[in-house]
Amino acid sequence: MSSKVIMYLGSCLCEEVKYKLLSEPKKASHSHCNMCQKQHGAAFATYASLPKSDVVYLSGSSSLTEYNSSANIKQKFCKVCCSSIEWGGSENYPDWVSVAIATLDTPYKPKKVIDIRTETKVCWLNHS
Template identity: 40%
Template sequence: MSAADLHGSCLCGGVRYRAALPVAHASHCYCTMFQKQHGAAAGSYANVPSSGLVIEQGAELLTEYASSGHGRRSFCRVCGSTLFWRSTESPDRIAITLGTLEPEYTGPVEREWFVEHKPAWLPRA
């Protein structure tokens, strides 16, 4: 395992990946699409260069859903784990779900998107 890479997998372990650093930024997105996709308050992602993403195992298990005209969401077709989000408008970048990283992500989360959609049941700072 390289310290210059992020590593992660899906819940069932069928898909394993690595992504080259640097992380441009990490974020929590409270848009309703991410809430529906994750079944949670937000989708949390590290934005990295798409050229550095390598699927080490289980590429055949990845399924991609076109959730909008430009948004593409990748997940494991066996366990349903959300792994990646990308935009066709920014093909040089890909967002990796923080919850699938091993070891856990320790960098800063600098951005929050669509905070006006933050659920009322989420504790306020």
């Protein structure tokens, strides 16, 4: 039995930045940390993690800009439309990045999505 390789495609809001994922993301999470809340202007941000070598920018890489949201963490976003694309730089996982799932154009349904950094979960969010 052969395993089917699924390639995921994604883009920013203005479609200046386009990328593909060469592997299935390994972990998906809703991050409720204050940095993600401010970065996305939302109650939480949903990311999927995979090796950074498996994220390939097809176009618009010159339109990506970075912001160091903490000592090691770099957020990448489109400088045209400000869509958050990925973050990386974790000391524990230096060769991995987390991609904003909402920027995927190809349907992606993770087996499980966990909630992290819930100590800063907003009081007005009612989800399970």
